[in-house]
Amino acid sequence: MGYGESLPVTPFLNWVHVWNTGAAFSLFADGGGWQRYFFIGIAVLVSIVLIKFIRDNRHKGEAIAYCLILGGATGNLIDRIFRGYVVDYLDFYWRYWHWPAFNLADIAIVLGAFLIASVSLLRGKSNLNVEPDGAA
Template sequence: MSSSPRRSLLAAPWFWWMLSLAIASADLAMKSAVTGSLPVGTVIPFTPFFNLVHFWNTGAAFSFLADAGGWQRYFFIVIALVISIVLALVLRKPRVNSEALGYSLILGGAVGNLIDRAFRGHVIDYLDFYWQSWHWPAFNLADIGIVVGAAMLILGSLLSPKAEAGRVKE
């Protein structure tokens, strides 16, 4: 009897690619709504810990390299494009559901931010969470996909049973 992890019943690559496309599309729709209705720099308080904002990020996470002079746009486009191609290819093979979902979330987020950066020159951020005067850097749905997908893959690798070294096949 095999003790391999259960493979996805939704193993068709198109399912995971469509999920990624849905995440990227939802993110781009939100970015379009924010861009079309709020001037850059707008802050709309919603709760004592959340604002809807319209900020531009020319860098990466936490505005890393945001003031680097412009070359970073192309650098991040190339990185996102390579990662997206690799993840799309990885999803061609059957995966455990949680692993495929993690890859799909990262792919959707990477594509959402890639399209934004390629066509706008920057990424639109619109979610601002804070506590008193401390604000987490603003982010978007694509960023949530990337972070949640990466967390799922990390947790999955830490919690999955390790293959026994030198195990004799029966």
């Protein structure tokens, strides 16, 4: 597909070919080029932290969540290093309202974040039933 082309797949999904030089929702996309190196640096730093979290973590749900985020960040990082931008291709819409285009790496990041939040909430609920030390 050529840049900017769109192929209807369903009544709510187009397969598109767009480039994202910015962050989420094309934030800083018009930055003039500095953002490429900034986002590469951020992605490398976050990846190192996530690898440490995965190695240190004992809870399987959190480890899976960190792996999803790491995989998505690495996929977008590879695009950014070799192309200078991230290729997005999924365009969901309702009537004339379009969600910003995204890719599979973005889905992995969002699923990982959702899983971290879910595990944290579930862990918090189980801690509410535990009596404090010294309670009779």
